[in-house]
Structure formats: structure tokens, C-alpha cells
Amino acid sequence: xxxxxxxxxxxxxxxxxxxxxxxxxxxxxxxxxxxxxxxxxxxxxxxxxxxxxxxxxxxxxxxxxxxxxxxxxxxxxxxxxxxxxxxxxxxxxxxxxxxxxxxxxxxxxxxxxxxxxxxxxxxxxxxxxxxxxxxxxxxxxxxxxxxxxxxxxxxxxxxxxxxxxxxxxxxxxxxxxxxxxxxxxxxxxxxxxxxxxxxxxxxxxxxxxxxxxxxxxxxxxxxxxxxxxxxxxxxxxxxxxxxxxxxxxxxxxxxxxxxxxxxxxxxxxxxxxxxxxxxxxxxxxxxxxxxxxxxxxxxxxxxxxxxxxxxxxxxxxxxxxxxxxxxxxxxxxxxxxxxxxxxxxxxxxxxxxxxxxxxxxxxxxxxxxxxxxxxxxxxxxxxxxxxxxxxxxxxxxxxxxxxxxxxxxxxxxxxxxxxxxxxxxxxxxxxxxxxxxxxxxxxxxxxxxxxxxxxxxxxxx
Amino acid sequence: xxxxxxxxxxxxxxxxxxxxxxxxxxxxxxxxxxxxxxxxxxxxxxxxxxxxxxxxxxxxxxxxxxxxxxxxxxxxxxxxxxxxxxxxxxxxxxxxxxxxxxxxxxxxxxxxxxxxxxxxxxxxxxxxxxxxxxxxxxxxxxxxxxxxxxxxxxxxxxxxxxxxxxxxxxxxxxxxxxxxxxxxxxxxxxxxxxxxxxxxxxxxxxxxxxxxxxxxxxxxxxxxxxxxxxxxxxxxxxxxxxxxxxxxxxxxxxxxxxxxxxxxxxxxxxxxxxxxxxxxxxxxxxxxxxxxxxxxxxxxxxxxxxxxxxxxxxxxxxxxxxxxxxxxxxxxxxxxxxxxxxxxxxxxxxxxxxxxxxxxxxxxxxxxxxxxxxxxxxxxxxxxxxxxxxxxxxxxxxxxxxxxxxxxxxxxxxxxxxxxxxxxxxxxxxxxxxxxxxxxxxxxxxxxxxxxxxxxxxxxx
Numbered sequence: 001x002x003x004x005x006x007x008x009x010x011x012x013x014x015x016x017x018x019x020x021x022x023x024x025x026x027x028x029x030x031x032x033x034x035x036x037x038x039x040x041x042x043x044x045x046x047x048x049x050x051x052x053x054x055x056x057x058x059x060x061x062x063x064x065x066x067x068x069x070x071x072x073x074x075x076x077x078x079x080x081x082x083x084x085x086x087x088x089x090x091x092x093x094x095x096x097x098x099x100x101x102x103x104x105x106x107x108x109x110x111x112x113x114x115x116x117x118x119x120x121x122x123x124x125x126x127x128x129x130x131x132x133x134x135x136x137x138x139x140x141x142x143x144x145x146x147x148x149x150x151x152x153x154x155x156x157x158x159x160x161x162x163x164x165x166x167x168x169x170x171x172x173x174x175x176x177x178x179x180x181x182x183x184x185x186x187x188x189x190x191x192x193x194x195x196x197x198x199x200x201x202x203x204x205x206x207x208x209x210x211x212x213x214x215x216x217x218x219x220x221x222x223x224x225x226x227x228x229x230x231x232x233x234x235x236x237x238x239x240x241x242x243x244x245x246x247x248x249x250x251x252x253x254x255x256x257x258x259x260x261x262x263x264x265x266x267x268x269x270x271x272x273x274x275x276x277x278x279x280x281x282x283x284x285x286x287x288x289x290x291x292x293x294x295x296x297x298x299x300x301x302x303x304x305x306x307x308x309x310x311x312x313x314x315x316x317x318x319x320x321x322x323x324x325x326x327x328x329x330x331x332x333x334x335x336x337x338x339x340x341x342x343x344x345x346x347x348x349x350x351x352x353x354x355x356x357x358x359x360x361x362x363x364x365x366x367x368x369x370x371x372x373x374x375x376x377x378x379x380x381x382x383x384x385x386x387x388x389x390x391x392x393x394x395x396x397x398x399x400x401x402x403x404x405x406x407x408x409x410x411x412x413x414x415x416x417x418x419x420x421x422x423x424x425x426x427x428x429x430x431x432x433x434x435x436x437x438x439x440x441x442x443x444x445x446x447x448x449x450x451x452x453x454x455x456x457x458x459x460x461x
Numbered sequence: 462x463x464x465x466x467x468x469x470x471x472x473x474x475x476x477x478x479x480x481x482x483x484x485x486x487x488x489x490x491x492x493x494x495x496x497x498x499x500x501x502x503x504x505x506x507x508x509x510x511x512x513x514x515x516x517x518x519x520x521x522x523x524x525x526x527x528x529x530x531x532x533x534x535x536x537x538x539x540x541x542x543x544x545x546x547x548x549x550x551x552x553x554x555x556x557x558x559x560x561x562x563x564x565x566x567x568x569x570x571x572x573x574x575x576x577x578x579x580x581x582x583x584x585x586x587x588x589x590x591x592x593x594x595x596x597x598x599x600x601x602x603x604x605x606x607x608x609x610x611x612x613x614x615x616x617x618x619x620x621x622x623x624x625x626x627x628x629x630x631x632x633x634x635x636x637x638x639x640x641x642x643x644x645x646x647x648x649x650x651x652x653x654x655x656x657x658x659x660x661x662x663x664x665x666x667x668x669x670x671x672x673x674x675x676x677x678x679x680x681x682x683x684x685x686x687x688x689x690x691x692x693x694x695x696x697x698x699x700x701x702x703x704x705x706x707x708x709x710x711x712x713x714x715x716x717x718x719x720x721x722x723x724x725x726x727x728x729x730x731x732x733x734x735x736x737x738x739x740x741x742x743x744x745x746x747x748x749x750x751x752x753x754x755x756x757x758x759x760x761x762x763x764x765x766x767x768x769x770x771x772x773x774x775x776x777x778x779x780x781x782x783x784x785x786x787x788x789x790x791x792x793x794x795x796x797x798x799x800x801x802x803x804x805x806x807x808x809x810x811x812x813x814x815x816x817x818x819x820x821x822x823x824x825x826x827x828x829x830x831x832x833x834x835x836x837x838x839x840x841x842x843x844x845x846x847x848x849x850x851x852x853x854x855x856x857x858x859x860x861x862x863x864x865x866x867x868x869x870x871x872x873x874x875x876x877x878x879x880x881x882x883x884x885x886x887x888x889x890x891x892x893x894x895x896x897x898x899x900x901x902x903x904x905x906x907x908x909x910x911x912x913x914x915x916x917x918x919x920x921x922x
Contacts, residue, residue, distance in 0.1 A: 010895065040829060043890045051891065057831040058890075304888035307895050312883075322883075330887040341887055368501060370518045401892040402863030405899075406870055408885050413874045422773075422783075424869050426791040426802055427765035429504045429519075430512065431862040434471065434768050438866075 001026040003317065004089055004108050006079050006254060007116030008032030009041070011284025011306035013061075015114050016071045018314030026318075029108060030066070031074045031091055036140050037063060042303060044143040045164070048150070048171025049336075055140050055147075080105065082113070082258040084277055089113065112279050112317050115255050115267065116310075119248035119285040119301055124159070128221025134242045137168060149241060150175050156241040157181075157230050159218055161188035163333050165245030166205065170335045172243075173210050180211040180237060182218060182230065192331055192342035194359075197380050197393045204338045213237075248301055250286045263288045264297045271323040273313035281317060283309040292326035292412065293345050293390045294353060300327045330408040332401040341404035344391030344411045347382050357382050357390065358452050360417055360445025364437040366399050368429035379441040381407075387416035387449055392441075399431075403438055417445035462487040464778065465550055465569050467540050467715060468577030469493030470502070472745025472767035474522075476575050477532045479775030487779075490569060491527070492535045492552055497601050498524060503764060505604040506625070509611070509632025510797075516601050516608075541566065543574070543719040545738055550574065573740050573778050576716050576728065577771075580709035580746040580762060585620070589682025595703045598629060610702060611636050617702040618642075618691045620679055622649035624794050626706030627666065631796045633704075634671050641672040641698060643679060643691070653792055653803035655820075658841050658854045665799045674698075709762055711747045724749045725758050732784040734774035742778060744770040753787035753873065754806050754851045755814060761788045791869040793862040802865035805852030805872045808843050818843050818851065819913050821878055821906025825898040827860050829890035840902035842868075848877035848910055853902075860892075864899055878906035 003019060003026055005012045016028050030037070038061035046052040063073035074091070078101060081090040088109050092101040121136035123129050133153075135146050150156070150172055158169040161183035173179045181188070187198040188205075202212055221242060222229040230237045250266035261268045261276035266288040273281045284306035291298040305327060315322035332341035350357045360381040367374035377396035383389050392407040394400045410420060420442035427434050451457065464480060464487055466473045477489050491498070499522035507513040524534035535552070539562060542551040549570050553562040582597035584590050594614075596607050611617070611633055619630040622644035634640045642649070648659040649666075663673050682703060683690040691698045711727035722729045722737035727749040734742045745767035752759040766788060776783035793802035811818045821842040828835035838857035844850050853868040855861045871881055881903035888895050912918065 040831075040890055040895075043829065043831070046832070046890060051833065052831060058829075060830065302888065303895055304886065308883065308885065325883060325885070328885055330885050332887040332889045332892055334889055334891040339892060343887065368504065368519075369521065370501075370504065370513055371507065372512065399860065399863055401887055401889065402860055402867060404887040405897065406863060406867040408887065409867055409870055409874075409876070412884060413870075413876070415870070415874070422769065422786060423873060424769065424786075424789050424791050425765065426793040426804065426862055426865040426869065427763065428793045428795055428862065429501055429507060430795040431793055431800060434501075434764055436866065 001111050002109055003028045003112045003114065004110040005030045005114040005116060006032075006089070007118055007284065008034055008037035008073065008075065009116060009118050009284060009306065010303045011118070011310050012114065012116035013038050013066070014307045014310030015116060015283055015314050016066065017069065018311050019318055020069050020071060022315065022318035022320060028070070029072045029074065031077050031079060031108070033076065033078050033094070034139055035076055037061065037073060037075060039140055040303065041138060044137065044140065045167035045171040047143060048147055048168065049174040055143055059140070079254055082254055084258055084280070087111065087279070112281065113258070114313060114317075115258070115260070115275070115280060115282040115286060116284045116306070117251040117254055117286045120251050121244065122247045122249050123244055124218070124246055126218065126220050128223060128227070129244070131221055131223045131227050132225060133223070133227030133240055134221060134244060136244050137164060138248070146243065150177060153241040154178055155239045156243065157237055157239045158243045158245055160245035160247065161212070162191060162245060162247065163189065163331070165243070166335055167333065168243055168245060169210050170205070170208065173208060177241070180213060181205070182213045182216060184215070184217040186215040188212065188214070192329075192346065193340070193393055194347045194380060197340070197378065197395060200378055200395050201335070201338065201340055205335070208336055248285065250299070252286055255282060255286065265299050272316040272321075273309055273324055274316065281313045283313050289324070290326040292328050295326070298327070300329050302329065302331060304330070328408050328411055330404055332404050337397045338395065339398065339400035340393070340395040341400050342391070342393045343404050343408045344389070345382060346391055346393070347380075350382060350390060355390070356385050358385070358445060358448040360441040360443070360448055362437045362440035362444055364440055365433055366396055367431060368433060371429045377437045379437050381417065381441040381445050383417045383445050383449065385449070385452065387418050387445070389415055389417060389420065406438065417442040417449065421446055462572050463570055464489045464573045464575065465571040466491045466575040466577060467493075467550070468579055468745065469495055469498035469534065469536065470577060470579050470745060470767065471764045472579070472771050473575065473577035474499050474527070475768045475771030476577060476744055476775050477527065478530065479772050480779055481530050481532060483776065483779035483781060489531070490533045490535065492538050492540060492569070494537065494539050494555070495600055496537055498522065498534055498536060500601055501764065502599060505598065505601065506628035506632040508604060509608055509629065510635040516604055520601070540715055543715055545719055545741070548572065548740070573742065574719070575774060575778075576719070576721070576736070576741060576743040576747060577745045577767070578712040578715055578747045581712050582705065583708045583710050584705055585679070585707055587679065587681050589684060589688070590705070592682055592684045592688050593686060594684070594688030594701055595682060595705060597705050598625060599709070607704065611638060614702040615639060616700045617704065618698055618700045619704045619706055621706035621708065622673070623652060623706060623708065624650065624792070626704070627796055628794065629704055629706060630666070630671050631669065634669060638702070640670075641674060642666070643674045643677060645676070645678040647676040649673065649675070653807065654801070654854055655808045655841060658801070658839065658856060661839055661856050662796070662799065662801055666796070669797055709746065711760070713747055716743060716747065726760050733777040733782075734770055734785055735777065742774040744774050750785070751787040753789050756787070759788070759790075761790050763790065763792060765791070789869050789872055791865055793865050798858045799856065800859065800861035801854070801856040802861050803852070803854045804865050804869045805850070806843060807852055807854070808841075811843060811851060816851070817846050819846070819906060819909040821902040821904070821909055823898045823901035823905055825901055826894055827857055828892060829894060832890045838898045840898050842878065842902040842906050844878050844906050844910065846910070846913065848879050848906070850876055850878060850881065867899065878903040878910065882907055
């Protein structure tokens, strides 16, 4: 069996490794444009901040490591054609000193093709976006270029206050730059946090010296040859560096070329991660998934999602039936000392989509009150009007990630706030409170639910 | 409505506070032998180790604090009689300079009585157990006495390698003593950990300079007036201090006096926390509970259990129907830097009780491999032969407690290893691995299950 996988990120390589687990003989080839493989793009900001020493550290494997498992990896190669009638892909290598294609093409036959082409950063179509000093951030190469430029730079504007934007902002602040984050929407992390929780993260960033400008769209990048500033309708901001962290669009070109059906957001796949072309699978940022709460198509551009999808695709390709479940987009981030996470729907998203919800809140501590080093923790729990938990957000300087996972499991299992409020959790003074902050939020949600059914006021927001 | 609560620990005081939430007018009286109330006995070891400054710090409230909520607290008082025909308890105050009773008795009428008398340390019936320098550990008073004696002591033997024994051993080691832990059984923490996991904790204790003697029962305590050593069948250990951490028995005297039915282990209660006497409730270490996996009566001497029971008892007394669910005994401890926890059944307990199980294991990291400070984490997951998870144990130098809670929820919801293996968790390099150690253990359990159904070998142990 011949399997060709396009993409050397988490989705592509995990598919390769997982197929090998089930099929010792399959001929597996991974093909990628990138020079590096098997690195964690979400770790790039931590190299800038100095928490990780160097970019080499975040590369987990070299192509040679895969050869040991009889997986062939071709780097710096671009797939130029997919022929579904012949079951062949055609690729050209990139020139060693540029990203132009070499003349010669090579063909690779496949029994199964896996498209794991990921996403590409979106550059807003504004004047000056192509000036020197304007950067996108996706690959290690991008990270290296940013780090180099930042060493001779003093004022940076990061455009976009999603996770990557904020993490990069913090990294550049730690490098000593004067950092401003600009977000068009009226809050940071709009995809994952509700305003009251976003404000907590924003205050932390500001306490670390990062400026935040909200609710203002950039009109153009000023400068002749090189960036000199950012121009808003009513304001100008000086800058010698701009990072465009304005989102990522799924890279669907090859899928389209192969005749795979696209959905609302990206490549359409069934629960087996199979596209509309039966022997072509797709995984990772280039596919769309189903939201576990709304049942609607959505995106889940997370490394953890890609890896879970890769397992499912690999099993099905190897003949072991397996289904990818709808997603909750469980996420967590750590910026400096602050950890924050979210799973399921935000209150804003839920209400904009016509769901009536109530919100349970708690502000408590991560350890017993008297135990040194106890940190404040904030929890926001979103429930439907029967009490079913549909979302949760947490912020603290420790112990957030695993609580996000607990809530992911709770939401996946359809747990209500009433049930969670009486659930058994562990306790020891150095690591928890006798009543966990999650339980307190669930108790508060139960109260809010009662109030709502009396007053019709959900007390959210 | 008049409510009398006997016991000033977590169970008694939480019952009082919770009743007040639902009933603003009830006359609530808490009565306790202890001089202090509202402290966390499980925090005593952390005062010895110096992690918490002083014993006063672990007292969360004074009796006056309860008066603000119109809850009367009577300390240093012993209940000498319960009359269920008159619905009255009789108590005597203790002498101010001794624990003898004063002559005068007082009567308190009740509509509802709550028995929250906790447990009393078990002293093994051996020669020399009453010598000076032999200590039990339960109250702050015990903690103070131990700390004082330890300041003039050099060699201590802690008898019993349960949680309290080990935590106290670590505390005394930090005070500079030569510490030996002696456990009759062949492993430490026999109630919560299987041998392979117990060994990891034991090695940590030994690396901290604590000696551990297993599988040997003490025959007598040597000494004239004061402890000089511990005598085993084939060995003698010099010591000028001994801590008996040999377990706690439920304090059921008053319940018996009131005619409440006792079960196999302690006071019998229904799901409302009601004893066999309709207007007498009982909560905390003095009651027995139902094990969620076996359905059998068991004990759950945990502060967290007492607090959850208190809420249920309070609601029912206040007329809000509520049920206490069977327990999983989710526990966690932190000794020095090492955190370990357990929930559900151990493999040993399960097999001794005739359950056939398989064990999934993982040894992984708490952060991405390249992120500085990643710690090793060990997971042991116990499943029945259909894959239903019935127990889980975790050890690492961080982030254990919340994972125990995730597993408590998983077990409570009847999740299988197959289901958990495809569950969505969050990921970010500074706080987790892209595939969580729990998921890895679930995947391993799935493999073991397949192997078992082929080879009938469960690979546990």
C-alpha cells in the first residue's frame, strides 16, 4: 500500500507515525514545502521570550528520525498537481536559495492521499502591508526573521489579539521592545474568552508593560521602503516593526485541485476524516469540523486537534474503523506567569447564535488560603437553561490546563451544573481548596439558574 | 427550629454554615471538645515542615466569626448524654487546666441533631505505647506537642505509612530529625497506591533522607519512663520519639448512645445523611459511605467528603431534598515537591475483591519535551474487562491534583478507556504535552485489553 501525505506539521507526521503502528509494510511518504518538520509552531513565541533557548530546541525530529520507521520525508518540495484519475501527485523541489520551483517534476503514485496542508497567515489587504518590517508568523523561518529584525528594532505593533498575537507580543516585550497590541474588536482573545475574562488577561499584559488598543482597525502601514508606523482613522502610532497576527486561512488549494468538496470554512471531511474523494483523507488546520454544542461546521486550528484527527485518519486508512468526534475547542495558553484556557462556547458566541444561557462565576484560590503561594483563580461557566454546561473559561497563575480538561470531559459527557456541584474532587491544602473553584462556579450556576427561572435575568456579561 | 451539631471540624461547621444559607432563623449550636475549631488537621504536617509558619495560620475561623452568622459555638465541652425521647443533649464543660469534666451539666434541646464527631487515632495495644515521647496526631494540640518535643529530639520513628504518617515524617525530617517510617505491610500508602506507584513515592522519600522499613510490625516500645527505641521481632531501632500514625477509628460513642444503627465500619446513614433515628443526621469521619465501584460500605475519612456530606445534610434538614452519592475516595497529597493522588479502586483492592482488571500505564512529561522544567509524570489506570475505568493513580512534581479530579469525573460518569483515549484535552507547550499522559495511559489500557482478550494475561502488577 502506498500512502502519500502532504504536509510536515503535527497532522501530517502524526498520520504517518500512526499508520506505521498499524501497518508495518505500507510505503509512506511525507512531502512538505518547509525546510523543517516536526516542530511546534505554538512554541515560537517562547523562543522570543527566552523561555526556550533557541529555535532548534522546538524541532522534535529530523527527517532521518522518520527513516528509522521507514517513513520517507521530502522537504522543500511543492506539490503542483494531483491526479485523482491516475492516483498520482506531481511535485517540484524548491531552489536551495529561494522559494522558486526547480524545473524538474517528480511523480509519486498513491493508494491513499492525506492532505495536511495546514493554514496560511492572512495578510489584511491594506496599503503598506508589503513594506519591510511587516511580518507574518507561521513557520520557524518566520520566527527567526522576526527575532533578527527585533534585535535592531525598538517599537513594534502586533496586529490581532488572538493567542498567537498576545504570545508574540509578550515575547517581543521580553526582548526589550516597546510593544502595542492592536485589535479591531472591543476585547482581546475574542474567540475564546468573554469580555469579563478577557479584561483579566488584558490587565495582566498591561501590568507587564504591553499597551493594548482595542476597537480600532488599522487603515494603512506608513513608510517608504520600510515601516514607520501604523495609521488609524484618528490616530498614528510610530513603529519600526509590525507583526500581522490577523488569523490563518485554511490552505485548501490542493484539496480543491483534487476535486475534494469544500465546506463553509475549509475542506469537508466525514467522521473518518475522509474527503468527498474516497481515497483522499484530510487532517489538521485545512479541514472543517463539527462543533459539539451547536452541531454546526466550525474550525479547530489547534495542534491537539490535528494530532487526534491524524490518529483517526491513520486507523481508517489501515482498516481499523474509527470516528472523529465533534470538537469543543479546548485551549490553553500561558503568557508569562498567567495561564488561561477555554472550552466549549463563550457566552457571547452562544447568545449571538440564539442560545439562552446563564453564567456561573467563581473567584477563589488555587490552594488553601493559609498555604503560601496560593494564587487567585477565576472561573466562568456557561450553561443552557436546563443547566447543561456548554462552556467554561479559567484564568490563574497555575493549574488551569488540567481544569480545562476536566471541563472538556464534563461538557463532552453532557454534565449539568447541578450534577457537577455535587461531584467528588480531591483535596490537599498545598494543591487545592476543600471546595474546588470549579465546584463553586457550578454552585453559582445553579443559583443563577434558579434566579433566571424567577426573574428572566441571566446576570451574564 | 433548633439544631445542635456535635463536632467543630469540617463536617460540623460546614453543616452549620450550610443550614444558615437555607434557613435564616434556625437556632444553630455547634458543640466541640476541642479548644480550636475550623482548622484543617491535614495541614498540621505543613507547619512542622515549615511550609506554613505557625499553627495559628491553619485556623480559618474563631467561634466569634460564627456568631456573625448567628451560629453559637461552644468549645471545650463534652456531650455526656443524648436523650432521643426528650430530644435533648446534655453536656459538661471541661476544666480550664485539664480535660476533666466540670461538675455542672447543661441541657440543650434540639429538633435536629447532627453527629459530626469525627475519628480518634488508633493506638496499637503494645507494651510501651504509653511512654513519654509516644505521640498520636489528630488535633492542633497534638501538632504543638509534637513540634515542641521534636525540637529536643534527634531520632524519630513514624509508625504507619499512610498519608498522615508520610507527611509528618517529611515535616520532622525538615525539622532536622533522623526519621524512619515503619509500615507493617510490604508497601507504603497501601490504601491508595498499587506497589509500582508506591515505590516511586518511597524512592522520593528516601532521596530526601527518610528511611523506610516495610513488612515489619513493631513488637514493643522500649524505654523506662521515656521512649528509647522500637523493638521488632529481629531488630531494634533507637528512637527518642515515636509518632503513631496507625489509623483512625470512627468516633461512634454518641451515635450508639442515641440508638443510631452502626454499619460495618461506622455510623450508618442513608443518602440524605440521616441515621436510623429520623431527626439525627451524621456526617464526616464517623459515618460509613457506599463505594461507587463495589457498591459496598466503606470509609471516606477525607475533609472533602465531610464538606460534601455537610451540604447534603444541611439541605435535607432545611427541607431541600438532596442525596449524597457513592464515593470514589479521590485523594491527593503533596510531600515536599512530590504530588501523588489516587481515585477509585487500586488494582490490589480490585483483584482481592474478585474483580478482573487490566492496567494501562504511561510515563510521560508535564510539559512539552523542550520546555524547561518539564517533570516526569506516571499514570496507572485500572479498568474492568469491558474497559470501564475503575481507578487511577498519578505521581509527578506538578499538576497531579486536577488530573485526579478529571479521572474522578471520568469514573463517576462510567467512561471507558476506549472513550477516554479519543477525548479532547487542551494543549500548550508550557503546561502540557500534545497528547496528555492520561490519554496515553488510556491508549495503553486499550492495548492491554486487546492483549488480555487474546492471552488472558493482564500485565498488571
